[in-house]
Amino acid sequence: MSRRTQLPGLRAVSAAIALVLGLVAALVLSAMAMPTTGADRGTTPSGSSASEQLSDAPQQERRGRAALVVPRAGYGFSDGARLVQLSRGDLRRQLDAVARTDATWLRVPFNWSHIESVRGTHDWSQVDRVVRAARRHDLTVLANISYAPTWARAAESEATAPPRSAKAYGRFAGAAAQHFGSKVRHWELWNEPNLASHYGGKSYHSRAPETYTKLVKRAYRAIKKQDRRSTVLAGSLTAGLDNDKGFRMPTFVRRMYAAGAAKFFDAISLHPYTTESEASWKRVYGDVDDVRTLMRRRGHADRPIWFTEIGNSTSTDGPSQKEQAALLVRSLEAAASRPYVGPAILYAIRDGGADPTVFGQNFGTLLTFDFEPKRMAKVLRTRS
Numbered sequence: 001m002s003r004r005t006q007l008p009g010l011r012a013v014s015a016a017i018a019l020v021l022g023l024v025a026a027l028v029l030s031a032m033a034m035p036t037t038g039a040d041r042g043t044t045p046s047g048s049s050a051s052e053q054l055s056d057a058p059q060q061e062r063r064g065r066a067a068l069v070v071p072r073a074g075y076g077f078s079d080g081a082r083l084v085q086l087s088r089g090d091l092r093r094q095l096d097a098v099a100r101t102d103a104t105w106l107r108v109p110f111n112w113s114h115i116e117s118v119r120g121t122h123d124w125s126q127v128d129r130v131v132r133a134a135r136r137h138d139l140t141v142l143a144n145i146s147y148a149p150t151w152a153r154a155a156e157s158e159a160t161a162p163p164r165s166a167k168a169y170g171r172f173a174g175a176a177a178q179h180f181g182s183k184v185r186h187w188e189l190w191n192e193p194n195l196a197s198h199y200g201g202k203s204y205h206s207r208a209p210e211t212y213t214k215l216v217k218r219a220y221r222a223i224k225k226q227d228r229r230s231t232v233l234a235g236s237l238t239a240g241l242d243n244d245k246g247f248r249m250p251t252f253v254r255r256m257y258a259a260g261a262a263k264f265f266d267a268i269s270l271h272p273y274t275t276e277s278e279a280s281w282k283r284v285y286g287d288v289d290d291v292r293t294l295m296r297r298r299g300h301a302d303r304p305i306w307f308t309e310i311g312n313s314t315s316t317d318g319p320s321q322k323e324q325a326a327l328l329v330r331s332l333e334a335a336a337s338r339p340y341v342g343p344a345i346l347y348a349i350r351d352g353g354a355d356p357t358v359f360g361q362n363f364g365t366l367l368t369f370d371f372e373p374k375r376m377a378k379v380l381r382t383r384s
Contacts (some may be wrong), residue, residue: 001366040233068379069333073342075366076105076139079311079349082110084126091130094349095137097366097373101380104128106139107188107308107345111340112172113149114160121196129302131183142308142345144236145173145219146191149293155307161200162211163194170218177226188269188308189219194240194247202244209247209255216256220264231304234265239273239284250290267342268295271309272334274325276319285334304342311347314374315362321375328365328376346376 086094098106108130116122116147127143134141152163161249163169173187192198193212196205216234225228235253240246247255249270272288274280288305295303310331312324319327328346335344351369353361361369368376 001230003153035213043344044313050146059221068329069336071332071335071341072339073304073343074102074104074108074189074337075332075346076103076142076346077349078144078347080351081109081111082351083349084114084130088129091133093371094367095133095139097377098139098349099137100377101226101366101384102382103346103380104140105278105343105345106134106137107141107144108134110143110145110168110176111147112152113143113147115176115244117149119149119151122175122179130243131180135183140186142186142188142233142343143176143180143184144188144191145169146174146307158201158207161204162190162215166211166214166218169215170222171309173219174222174226176320177223177230185227185230186233187219187223187230188236189216191236192238192271194237194249195250196245199202205244205368209252213256213259213261216261217264231266232264233267233269233308234261235268236308237269238309239270239287249287250294253291253364262298262300265303267304267306269306269308271307271347272307272331273311274327274331275312276323288338292338301325301340305338306342307331308334309345310344311363311365312355312364313359314351314364315359316357318362324365324374325376325379329379 001285002071071081079094083091083094095106109125112129115124115127131141147160148163148169152165152168153161154164173189175313177184177187190199190212193208198209199205199212220232220234223232234256235249237247237249237252238249242248242251253268268291270288270291272284274284292305295301295305310328312327314321314324318324332344335341346365348365349360350367350371351364351374354369355361364374366374366380368374
């Protein structure tokens with residue numbers, strides 16, 4: 001074949017190659033022009049957080065959920081005294097809801113007044129059942145030891161009053177640690193003793209930090225005697241003011257130190273509850289930071305602060321479910337932004353009742369009283 005007869009074929013091939021190269025170049029330029037989103041990168045877009053993006057959650061579910069920021073030590077749930085009284089079926093449904101999130105902790109009430117209602121006789125059956133269920137759901141238990149039985153309290157004292165003898169509280173804490181062994185290795189002492197309503201009323205309030213510290217010393221020694229590797233949390237303090245109804249968290253901790261608590265806890269636990277207002281937020285988290293300053297000054301920078309209750313009620317006068325979710329996400333972010341904070345525990349798993357007007361019945365984060373998912377369940381859900 002002559003060179004002249006080959007030219008038309010060569011020209012046709014060259015044209016085809018040029019056409020293909022042109023199409024490839026157009027596709028590359030088009031891809032480069034497309035904006036990169038947080039969903040494309042698997043991260044939250046710069047300058048925004050999960051709490052700021054709740055307003056367009058349906059769109060996020062299609063394009064990729066914003067990254068939820070949580071403490072490095074993880075998060076979990078608490079559900080109050082009723083947790084150990086649930087039927088087997090209701091307990092399973094609540095923990096199944098927890099299992100659909102990335103939660104790793106369950107705070108369980110060890111109500112001394114129920115377990116040892118008769119002095120020297122322990123009925124562990126309720127908490128045994130909950131601890132077993134938690135372990136089946138791969139949850140680590142934080143046991144909260146609160147509320148003295150009638151025989152241990154002063155005559156005619158309120159149900160929340162501390163025992164007459166700190167030694168009796170220590171014996172019970174030691175018995176609990178012995179009974180559960182390695183199944184429970186994290187212990188929290190009392191619940192919100194900085195509130196008069198949770199520590200025997202006004203007659204006990206003025207000296208609450210000092211009498212509480214006596215309980216802490218006895219319980220810490222008894223628990224550590226059974227398990228040196230256990231973690232003992234003192235405080236369990238909630239947001240409050242210095243008055244005849246409560247103490248600010250740093251005020252209470254300062255007085256605990258003065259009463260000799262320094263050697264008798266592995267971590268401080270706080271309940272930084274806030275309202276929707278910025279003033280509330282600044283006051284409460286200002287108190288959290290003040291507690292941390294006290295700990296550092298005492299040489300306890302290596303000891304963490306746990307948030308063992310955070311939450312908001314969706315009662316009629318409170319935030320909507322959407323607003324509750326935004327507040328909870330913000331609280332988790334606040335915990336994560338403080339490197340000294342350990343686990344953060346959300347209160348509660350499920351609403352405690354069906355009356356929307358009752359403040360205390362609507363703290364559920366995952367479920368309504370009728371087991372319908374709340375907005376926060378969609379934010380936290382990572383598996384079906």
